[in-house]
Amino acid sequence: MSRMARIERILTYSALAVGAAMVLMPLWWMIATSVKPYADVFIFPPEVIPHRLRLSNYTDIFRILPFGRYVLNTLLIAVFAVCGTAFTSALVGYGFARLRFPGRGALFVVMLSTLMIPYHTTLVPQFIMYKGLGWIDTYLPLIVPAWFGTPFSIFLYRQFFLNIPKEYNDAAKIDGCGYWNTFIRIIMPMSLPVVGVVTIFAFNSAWNDFLGPLIYINSERLRTIQLGINALRGLHTVEWHLLMAASVIALVPTVMIFFFFQRRMIQGVVVSGIKG
Numbered sequence: 001m002s003r004m005a006r007i008e009r010i011l012t013y014s015a016l017a018v019g020a021a022m023v024l025m026p027l028w029w030m031i032a033t034s035v036k037p038y039a040d041v042f043i044f045p046p047e048v049i050p051h052r053l054r055l056s057n058y059t060d061i062f063r064i065l066p067f068g069r070y071v072l073n074t075l076l077i078a079v080f081a082v083c084g085t086a087f088t089s090a091l092v093g094y095g096f097a098r099l100r101f102p103g104r105g106a107l108f109v110v111m112l113s114t115l116m117i118p119y120h121t122t123l124v125p126q127f128i129m130y131k132g133l134g135w136i137d138t139y140l141p142l143i144v145p146a147w148f149g150t151p152f153s154i155f156l157y158r159q160f161f162l163n164i165p166k167e168y169n170d171a172a173k174i175d176g177c178g179y180w181n182t183f184i185r186i187i188m189p190m191s192l193p194v195v196g197v198v199t200i201f202a203f204n205s206a207w208n209d210f211l212g213p214l215i216y217i218n219s220e221r222l223r224t225i226q227l228g229i230n231a232l233r234g235l236h237t238v239e240w241h242l243l244m245a246a247s248v249i250a251l252v253p254t255v256m257i258f259f260f261f262q263r264r265m266i267q268g269v270v271v272s273g274i275k276g
Contacts, residue, residue, distance in 0.1 A: 034058070034245035041240050057245040061232075067246065069221065070228035077142050077224065078206040084147035085202040086195055092149045093157025094183050098169060108158070115151045119211075127215060141216040142209070146202070153198045160194040161187065196261055204254050225250050 028048075033041055037054045040047060061067045096108050130141045164187065172182040188195070210226040217223060223231070229246045232239060 030244045030247055030251075033241055034248045036241050038239065038241050054241070057241050058249070061242055061246050061249070064242070065228055065231060066221075067225075067228055067249075070223050070225045071249075073139075073222060074207055074224040074226070077139055077209075078203050080139075080143045081146040081206040082199055082202045084143065085150055085153055086198050088147050089149040089153035089198060090157050090188065090191070090195070091183070092154045094161055094187060096154070096158045097161035098166075098187075099179070111151055112155060123211075123215065130216065136216055137218045137222065138216075139222070142206070142212050146206075150202070153202065156194055156198060157191070160191055164190060200257055200261055203257060207250075207254060 032048065032050050034057055035053050035055055036047070036050045036057075037052055040050065040052060092111075096104060126141070127136075130136060133140075135141050135144075168186050168190075169182055172186050177185065208226065209224070210230070213224040213227050214230075217227065225246075229243065229250060232243045232246055
């Protein structure tokens with residue numbers, strides 16, 4: 001390797017290291033604050049590495065609030081939302097990719113155009129509809145919409161299904177499989193990468209959702225983890241050490257899912273985006 005190439009590599013890695021440090025600094029600050037006593041949160045100069053550790057911050061959260069129940073409530077919503085999104089979006093994506101019917105392209109464009117509609121513009125009509133159905137203060141407004149598919153997940157499924165050779169469908173048809181059996185027995189077992197991607201995105205969306213539970217949930221026993229974190233904010237003061245500890249707990253599942261399924265996630269996104 002020439003001298004110029006080594007210098008270029010050193011500069012590249014240095015720039016990447018500086019960028020990574022800037023991105024990770026807020027995360028480290030959150031973790032460091034979560035193990036500090038309240039008196040050390042605002043000391044000057046700030047302590048990047050805490051000198052006094054207070055690990056009881058994590059247990060105090062569960063003592064002050066029923067935080068364990070909030071975690072279970074959020075997990076319940078996330079599981080049902082993930083199942084609905086992964087299954088129904090696959091059905092719709094399979095229809096757009098494999099079935100031939102009039103207006104298929106126009107319907108697909110209309111479906112994708114809904115991605116440009118801000119969530120806040122439909123919030124009031126949805127609230128009125130759910131109130132008329134008697135769904136306020138229940139988990140139904142947070143779960144039922146996922147069982148009608150999401151545009152982004154449908155797009156990912158369609159792009160992935162387009163890359164599966166049609167000969168598999170022809171062979172299944174010769175063997176007597178209809179559309180449903182072909183979808184369940186042939187297509188879905190071959191689509192695990194994109195299923196993993198949709199699952200990760202759907203879980204993160206449901207787990208980190210704050211506005212939806214804030215609008216539709218009123219009872220304390222039905223609160224999600226994001227509403228529990230918000231409940232730690234007082235009217236006049238904020239217990240920042242407890243707030244950061246709760247945020248770390250809420251962050252752990254999403255970080256673990258990303259690190260465990262990072263390769264599957266990247267593979268699914270790349271493969272599903274090959275064809276237009």
